[in-house]
Amino acid sequence: MTHFTPFASLFGGALIGLSAVALLLLNGRIAGISGITAGLLSLSGQAPDRGWRIAFVIGLVVAPLTLMLISGERPGIDFIAPLPIMLLAGFIVGFGTVLGNGCTSGHGVCGIARLSPRSIIATAVFMTTGIATTYVVHHLLAGG
Amino acid sequence: MARILGGLIAGLLFGVGLSISGMINPAKVIGFLDIFGAWDPSLAFVMLGGVAVTAIGYRTVLRRSQPLFEPGFILPTRRDIDLPLLAGASLFGIGWGLGGYCPGPALAGLGFGNLETLGFVAAMVLGMFVARQSANALFSTKVKAGRSS
Numbered sequence: 001m002t003h004f005t006p007f008a009s010l011f012g013g014a015l016i017g018l019s020a021v022a023l024l025l026l027n028g029r030i031a032g033i034s035g036i037t038a039g040l041l042s043l044s045g046q047a048p049d050r051g052w053r054i055a056f057v058i059g060l061v062v063a064p065l066t067l068m069l070i071s072g073e074r075p076g077i078d079f080i081a082p083l084p085i086m087l088l089a090g091f092i093v094g095f096g097t098v099l100g101n102g103c104t105s106g107h108g109v110c111g112i113a114r115l116s117p118r119s120i121i122a123t124a125v126f127m128t129t130g131i132a133t134t135y136v137v138h139h140l141l142a143g144g
Numbered sequence: 145m146a147r148i149l150g151g152l153i154a155g156l157l158f159g160v161g162l163s164i165s166g167m168i169n170p171a172k173v174i175g176f177l178d179i180f181g182a183w184d185p186s187l188a189f190v191m192l193g194g195v196a197v198t199a200i201g202y203r204t205v206l207r208r209s210q211p212l213f214e215p216g217f218i219l220p221t222r223r224d225i226d227l228p229l230l231a232g233a234s235l236f237g238i239g240w241g242l243g244g245y246c247p248g249p250a251l252a253g254l255g256f257g258n259l260e261t262l263g264f265v266a267a268m269v270l271g272m273f274v275a276r277q278s279a280n281a282l283f284s285t286k287v288k289a290g291r292s293s
Contacts, residue, residue, distance in 0.1 A: 002166070002169065002171055002172040002175040002184045002186070003184065004184055004185060004186055005165075005166055005186045005189075006185075006186065006189050008164055008165060008166060008186075009165045009166055009167075009186040009187065009189035009190045009193070010189040010190070010192060010193040011164060011165070011193065012160075012161045012162065012163070012164035012165020012166065012167065012190055012193070013161065013165055013189060013190035013191060013192060013193025013194040013195075013197075014161070014193035014194070014196070014197045015157055015158075015160055015161030015164065015165075015193075016157075016158055016161035016162065016165070016190065016193070016194040016197075017161075017193060017194040017195070017196065017197025017198040017201065018157050018161070018197055018201070019154045019155075019157035019158035019161060020154075020158075020194070020197075020198045020201070020202075021197065021198060021201030021202065021204075021205060022150070022153055022154045022157060023150065023151070023154035024201070024202060024205045024206075024211065024217070025201075025205045025208075025211055025212060026146075026147075026149075026150030026153065026154070026211060026212050026213050027147050027150040027151065027154075027211055027213055027214055028210065028211030028213075028214040028216060028217040028218055029214075029218055030218075030219065030220065031154060031158065033158075033246075033247040033248040033251065034247045034272070037247060037251070037268075037269070037272065038272045038276065041269070041272055041273050041276060051147065051148045051151070052147040052148050052150060052151030053151060054151075055148045055149070055150075055151035055152040055155060056151035056152065056154055056155035056158075057155060057251060058152065058155060059151070059152045059153070059154065059155020059156035059157075059158070059159060060155040060156075060158055060159040060162075060248065060251050060252050061159065061251060061252065061254050061255050062156065062159065062255065063155070063156045063157075063158070063159025063160045063162075063163065063252065064159050064160070064162065064163040064168060064252050064253070064255060064256075065255040065256075066156075066160075067159075067160055067163050067164070068163075074256075075163050075166075075168050075169065075256075076166070076169045076171070076172070077168060077169050077170070077253055077256055077258060077261070078169060078170065078171035079170055079171070079244070079258070079260045080170055080171050080174045080244055081170075081242060081243050081244070081260075082260075083259060083260055083263055085242055085243065086243050086245075086260045086261075086263050086264045086267070087263050087264070087266075087267045088239075088242065088267070089239045089240075089242035089243030089245065089264060089267075090239070090243065090245070090250070090263065090264035090265065090266065090267030090268040090270075090271065091239070091267040091268065091270060091271040091274075092235050092236070092238055092239030092242070092271065093235075093236055093239035093240060093243070093245065093246065093247065093250075093264075093268050093271065094239075094247075094267065094268035094269060094270060094271025094272040094273075094274075094275065095232075095235060095271035095272070095274060095275040096231075096232045096233065096234070096235030096236030096237075096238070096239055096271075096275075097232065097236050097247060097272070098232070098271070098272045098275035098276055099228050099231060099232030099235065099275050100228065100229050100230075100231070100232020100233040100234075100235070100236055101220075101228075101229065101232065103236060103246050103247050103248070104240075104246040104247075104248065105158075105246075105247075105248050107233070108191060108194075109191065109194040109195055109198055110198055110202075111220075112191075112195050113194075113195050113198035113199040113202055114199075114202060114219075116220065116223070117223050117225065118220075118222060118223060118224070118225060118229055121225050121229065121230070121233075122229055122230075122232075122233040123233075125230060125233035125234055125237065126233045126234070126236045126237035126240060127237065128237065129233075129234045129235075129236075129237030129238050129241065130177045130237035130238070130240045130241040131177050131178075131179055131237075131241070132237075132241070133177075133237065133238045133240075133241025133242055134174055134177040134178045134181075134241040135178070135180050137241065137242065138174070138178055138181060139180055139181065
């Protein structure tokens with residue numbers, strides 16, 4: 001189990017919001033991670049659109065490492081599922097976010113902030129199935 | 145070139161936010177989703193902080209006629225609730241609950257060299273690719289390229 005971290009989580013969330021505002025102000029785009037990533041998979045290849053997406057993902061990967069170097073503290077990353085389940089989960093997340101046009105960031109943060117009805121419904125749905133899946137895996141199947 | 149800088153700045157801020165908030169940790173995400181167990185409500189605070197800053201910031205930015213590095217804003221305009229949205233969000237939640245990863249934290253965790261993270265991201269990219277290829281045929285609704293609402 002993990003501990004309740006209201007202040008760090010609120011501050012981290014505010015930085016995620018700042019990122020979304022920065023991307024809209026600078027590039028005029030919504031900060032949806034699944035959309036930004038899936039946009040890189042275009043086979044037809046819109047080259048001018050590719051650079052900022054790659055740069056965003058590079059920033060996303062480099063930032064936690066840089067933070068670790070500065071603070072000298074490695075962030076906790078603990079897995080609750082073995083590799084085969086992670087592979088299955090990854091595939092479902094990738095498929096689902098493209099089909100549903102967004103994930104926690106695009107729908108859950110940016111969409112809700114814009115009061116988009118699609119995003120409000122999508123967030124309610126993925127929260128519900130996420131909670132239900134966790135209940136099934138960690139209580140029904142685990143017998144706890 | 146400016147757009148690439150815009151992407152990099154936003155990506156760095158996002159990655160720092162995920163790291164500080166604790167959302168980069170799959171166990172913490174499951175702690176949040178496990179409302180019937182040892183519930184850790186932290187992620188509600190991540191969303192609260194994110195939505196509050198975005199809501200205020202978006203309103204301010206959208207008073208401008210255009211962004212700094214592009215000729216115009218590219219915003220989702222659809223408001224209809226359709227089957228792909230509901231099915232996609234349902235599936236996404238199931239995968240999120242299974243692994244404790246959504247796309248952002250999985251990418252942000254790549255640098256720490258865990259096989260679980262690497263495998264999740266590889267499978268996620270494959271899932272995205274398959275969805276883009278097959279969704280049109282399955283639902284006869286065009287899945288817009290690289291757009292999230």
